[in-house]
Amino acid sequence: MKKCLIVGKPNVGKTLFMLNFAQFLHLETVNIQLIYHNGVIENTSYSISRAKELLSSVSPYKTICLQVLEADIPMGKGRQRIQVIDSSGLTDGIHMNVETRRAMAQTLTAIRESDIILHMFDISSMFYDHPSHSISKVDYQLAEFGQLKDGYAILANKVDLVPNKGPVVQLQKQFPEHLVIPISAKTSSGFSEVRTFVRRRL
Ligand SMILES: Nc1nc2c(ncn2[C@@H]2O[C@H](COP(=O)(O)OP(=O)(O)OP(=O)(O)O)[C@@H](O)[C@H]2O)c(=O)[nH]1
Numbered sequence: 157m158k159k160c161l162i163v164g165k166p167n168v169g170k171t172l173f174m175l176n177f178a179q180f181l182h183l184e185t186v187n188i189q190l191i192y193h194n195g196v197i198e199n200t201s202y203s204i205s206r207a208k209e210l211l212s213s214v215s216p217y218k219t220i221c222l223q224v225l226e227a228d229i230p231m232g233k234g235r236q237r238i239q240v241i242d243s244s245g246l247t248d249g250i251h252m253n254v255e256t257r258r259a260m261a262q263t264l265t266a267i268r269e270s271d272i273i274l275h276m277f278d279i280s281s282m283f284y285d286h287p288s289h290s291i292s293k294v295d296y297q298l299a300e301f302g303q304l305k306d307g308y309a310i311l312a313n314k315v316d317l318v319p320n321k322g323p324v325v326q327l328q329k330q331f332p333e334h335l336v337i338p339i340s341a342k343t344s345s346g347f348s349e350v351r352t353f354v355r356r357r358l
């Protein structure tokens with residue numbers, strides 16, 4: 157089964173996107189496998205609304221393991237099952253909390269093992285004049301790695317919070333070699349473009 161990983165800095169909207177994208181793919185409840193860096197695995201099952209309450213947060217570093225669900229992507233008259241994997245946020249430097257460091261190391265391993273990588277940015281926090289100020293080194297490194305991978309795309313999230321296309325245009329200028337898909341994990345705008353991108357890589 158192909159693996160589609162969502163990565164990015166903490167709090168950019170990865171978990172909310174995974175859950176609302178699962179709903180967009182017609183799941184009503186989600187069976188989520190939580191895979192911790194120490195090998196512990198927990199299986200949970202929630203309605204999508206309950207999962208959003210429990211797993212997404214206004215505070216960063218909410219997700220501290222891989223959160224895996226399976227969903228079907230429609231393909232012509234059939235469908236193909238994929239794994240959608242949410243990950244803990246990546247930051248520059250060495251984080252002071254050892255558990256957070258281990259969770260980030262787990263995310264880096266998952267990047268190497270995934271077929272499709274959706275690299276998410278929060279464009280509502282991007283500075284209009286100096287977008288590079290709000291893009292971290294790890295984001296640039298991920299984008300460089302993405303040049304080697306056909307299944308890599310950038311998701312410009314939280315478009316519902318920006319007044320115009322300025323931040324999306326700025327982000328695209330920073331990464332001219334990559335596809336940038338504007339989305340809102342909250343309103344589900346742009347989700348059909350993400351589905352098309354994923355489908356073409358299956
Ligand atoms: N308005 C708006 N808010 C969003 C959007 N996506 C996420 N959020 C909010 O941003 C916050 C962080 O969302 P999460 O999905 O928990 O972010 P995350 O990237 O999984 O964060 P970590 O697990 O800490 O790395 C929550 O308060 C979400 O409701 C969006 O598209 N629009």
Ligand SMILES: [Mg+2]
Nearest residue numbers: 170171218219
């Ligand atoms: Mg999360």
